[in-house]
Amino acid sequence: MKPLEVDKVVKRFGGLETLGGVCLSLEEGERRVMLGPNGAGKTTFFHTVSGVHTVTSGSIKLFGREVTGMAVHRRVKLGLGRTFQITNLFPELTVFEGLYLGVQAHERERAIFFWPAMRCKKLTRRLDQIIEQWGLGDIRETQIKHLSYGQQRQLEVILAMSANPKLLLLDEPTAGLSPAETSSMTKFLCGLGRDITIMMIEHDMDVAFQLADRITVLNFGKILTEGPPKEVQNDPRVMEIYLGELDALETGSAHD
Amino acid sequence: MNRIKGPFFTIIVVAILAAIAIPILPSYYVSLMAQVLIFAIFAMSLDLIVGVVGLPSLGHAAYFGTGAYVAGLISLRVSPNFWLNVVAAAIVSLIIAAIFGLLVMRTVGPTFLMITMALAQLLWGIVYKWREIANGEDGLPGVPRPNLGFAWDLVQIQSFTFFVVLCFLVCGLLLVIYVKSPFGSTLLGIRESESRMRALGYNVWLYKYIAYLSSAMVASFSGVLFVYYNNFINPNYLSMNFSAKAMLMVILGGAGTLVGPIFGSLVVVMLENVVSNFTQRWMTMIGLTYVIVVLFFPKGVLGTIRQRLEIRRAGAATAAAAAKAVAAAEKESSEVGREAAGS
Numbered sequence: 351m352k353p354l355e356v357d358k359v360v361k362r363f364g365g366l367e368t369l370g371g372v373c374l375s376l377e378e379g380e381r382r383v384m385l386g387p388n389g390a391g392k393t394t395f396f397h398t399v400s401g402v403h404t405v406t407s408g409s410i411k412l413f414g415r416e417v418t419g420m421a422v423h424r425r426v427k428l429g430l431g432r433t434f435q436i437t438n439l440f441p442e443l444t445v446f447e448g449l450y451l452g453v454q455a456h457e458r459e460r461a462i463f464f465w466p467a468m469r470c471k472k473l474t475r476r477l478d479q480i481i482e483q484w485g486l487g488d489i490r491e492t493q494i495k496h497l498s499y500g501q502q503r504q505l506e507v508i509l510a511m512s513a514n515p516k517l518l519l520l521d522e523p524t525a526g527l528s529p530a531e532t533s534s535m536t537k538f539l540c541g542l543g544r545d546i547t548i549m550m551i552e553h554d555m556d557v558a559f560q561l562a563d564r565i566t567v568l569n570f571g572k573i574l575t576e577g578p579p580k581e582v583q584n585d586p587r588v589m590e591i592y593l594g595e596l597d598a599l600e601t602g603s604a605h606d
Numbered sequence: 607m608n609r610i611k612g613p614f615f616t617i618i619v620v621a622i623l624a625a626i627a628i629p630i631l632p633s634y635y636v637s638l639m640a641q642v643l644i645f646a647i648f649a650m651s652l653d654l655i656v657g658v659v660g661l662p663s664l665g666h667a668a669y670f671g672t673g674a675y676v677a678g679l680i681s682l683r684v685s686p687n688f689w690l691n692v693v694a695a696a697i698v699s700l701i702i703a704a705i706f707g708l709l710v711m712r713t714v715g716p717t718f719l720m721i722t723m724a725l726a727q728l729l730w731g732i733v734y735k736w737r738e739i740a741n742g743e744d745g746l747p748g749v750p751r752p753n754l755g756f757a758w759d760l761v762q763i764q765s766f767t768f769f770v771v772l773c774f775l776v777c778g779l780l781l782v783i784y785v786k787s788p789f790g791s792t793l794l795g796i797r798e799s800e801s802r803m804r805a806l807g808y809n810v811w812l813y814k815y816i817a818y819l820s821s822a823m824v825a826s827f828s829g830v831l832f833v834y835y836n837n838f839i840n841p842n843y844l845s846m847n848f849s850a851k852a853m854l855m856v857i858l859g860g861a862g863t864l865v866g867p868i869f870g871s872l873v874v875v876m877l878e879n880v881v882s883n884f885t886q887r888w889m890t891m892i893g894l895t896y897v898i899v900v901l902f903f904p905k906g907v908l909g910t911i912r913q914r915l916e917i918r919r920a921g922a923a924t925a926a927a928a929a930k931a932v933a934a935a936e937k938e939s940s941e942v943g944r945e946a947a948g949s
Contacts, residue, residue: 400805426807434805440798451795454788455806463789464780466610470788496920513806 351414353378353429353517353547354399359408361391361398361571368394370571371408376517379544383558384551385582386568387591392551393435395568396519400432401425412517427456431515433506435522435551441495445486445505446477448494452512453477477512484508500531504538511542518542520550524557536560559583567591610786616865617778624771633763637835640767642868642875643774644831649855649867650781651824656853657862658785659817660797661710662719664849665726668706669822671844672699673829675733678746678839688752695830696823702729703822707815714800723846730844745840749833760834770831777824778868784820785864793817797862854892858899860906869907 354376361369368391376382386392397403399410401422409418412428440448450467454460459470468474481490486508489497497505507523523539524532536557542548552558558565558579565582567574575585582588624643628636652666676698677691684690706725713721734743751760760766784790792813795803800810833839842848855874859866873895882888903910 402801421809422804423807423809426805432805434802438799438802438805440795440802442798443794447791447794450791451803451808452806454791455808460788460792460808463784463787465788466783466786467788467791468610468786473788492920493916509802509806 355411357409360406362406368571376547380547381561381563382549383562383565390568391571392568396521429516431510432519433510437502439494444491444493446490449512450477452509455513480512500527517547522551524554613782613865621771621775628764628767636767637763638879640770640835642872643770644828646868646871647777648825648828649852649871651821652852653856653864653867654821656856658793663722664719665722666825666852667844667848668726668729669699669825670829673826674833674839675740677830678749678833681749686750686753688754692830695826699822699826703819707818711815730841734841747838749837751834860909863908866906866908
């Protein structure tokens with residue numbers, strides 16, 4: 351059963367066609383990276399898959415189920431998780447409290463209103479495990495707004511993971527990170543188990559080629575090419591739209 | 607959400623102090639205390655919407671007034687049985703909140719503020735103009751104290767206040783548990799980021815709607831208590847002015863703290879009743895108090911104190927962590943030194 355099948359998805363905002371008939375499918379456990387210049391429609395694609403935007407036409411299937419018109423939270427129930435390009439966390443809550451919301455998201459306990467949350471032992475035990483697993487013990491009681499940007503980006507991913515998704519959409523997990531933070535984030539992402547499928551948008555080529563099983567290149571809302579990293583890397587069209595500038599820069603600097 | 611003990615004990619302590627004060631204080635102050643506690647229940651219910659879910663409502667008097675009117679009408683025309691009145695008030699305000707909720711839940715922020723205000727004014731307009739239903743602007747005079755169904759006479763202000771203290775205790779503790787429960791934690795998450803909560807799989811709309819209904823029920827209960835306390839209700843208690851007064855209590859005490867509004871209620875009632883003995887300008891005093899609180903306690907009196915304590919605690923933790931790191935570094939360097947000496 352394929353985690354994600356997207357068939358001829360079109361998304362228009364008024365006269366602007368952001369996605370022009372995108373077809374794409376993911377295999378179970380796959381690591382897929384989506385590349386493309388700014389404005390290619392990558393984040394729009396994530397928004398239509400997760401349900402933030404409704405598609406203009408086309409269909410989206412998650413784990414074999416038709417979800418095209420489904421609300422965000424119902425898609426998540428099927429096993430979808432995502433992070434945001436611009437950090438979207440709970441600034442006033444502590445790390446512990448924030449992750450708690452991820453842990454209880456799919457549990458029946460979330461409907462309880464007559465018993466303190468911290469006394470729901472089943473949830474707090476799992477929460478303690480997560481905190482230990484990712485080494486968050488030191489910042490457990492820190493308000494999320496006081497964390498460093500790198501820590502917040504990492505928490506984005508951990509929070510999405512805490513709800514046990516089977517398909518994870520990561521929207522530029524390394525955006526704005528320092529080289530050191532980027533490499534620790536890459537290591538962190540490499541360490542995730544193969545029982546979840548990951549699709550991510552990434553601008554950092556090193557990260558993309560390190561993580562990806564396959565790469566999809568999006569340009570002007572259409573899929574330009576798709577294939578294993580080596581193949582995509584050597585595709586002249588990709589070089590032209592994406593890496594071409596880099597080449598020009600390099601030859602330019604060689605001339606100097 | 608994991609610190610439940612603080613607000614829990616605050617409510618118990620306030621209730622105990624109030625109960626002890628009843629036989630000591632002169633009856634005028636006992637009566638004021640009953641008013642403070644009734645408004646405190648109302649303000650706490652508003653805080654559930656304003657501070658916990660993060661939706662600024664300027665129409666919460668609609669539910670307070672509905673509770674008061676329903677209880678008043680039934681007491682006067684059917685029976686002064688307390689339980690009947692409470693259940694009837696709860697059902698009527700639940701129906702109104704369920705209808706209004708469908709409309710207001712489509713909005714957030716200032717739009718929410720305006721639409722809640724508009725809907726509450728609608729209710730006010732109906733009661734104000736429609737003489738047949740509830741005596742119009744004259745209100746309902748002579749509402750009797752309720753009959754509990756067992757031998758507890760509530761006619762005396764002392765015994766009635768004691769009853770109010772009990773109600774305050776029950777409502778307060780229930781609200782604290784509600785906010786600290788998994789459900790309440792979800793509401794806090796929604797206040798912080800709706801889109802994130804949706805991406806985690808929460809049906810955000812439903813949570814907000816249920817929170818709105820719960821808040822309306824508690825507000826209507828405080829209205830029921832108030833009509834018994836005051837023996838009289840008029841459309842003023844449905845109006846925007848009264849909603850704004852409740853909002854003032856929440857902001858003074860600290861939105862989201864839940865126990866802050868108790869303090870806010872105390873300040874507002876005292877200004878209104880005690881200060882008005884000395885000067886006609888008590889509204890000016892309320893305005894001044896508001897300005898002072900906004901200037902020096904931007905998160906409300908309790909909210910700001912709590913924030914200061916948190917900063918101090920975080921500072922101490924950072925200092926401790928730094929000390930640990932320094933100690934570890936020193937140990938490491940001394941070990942390195944020893945190794946160097948050994949080789």
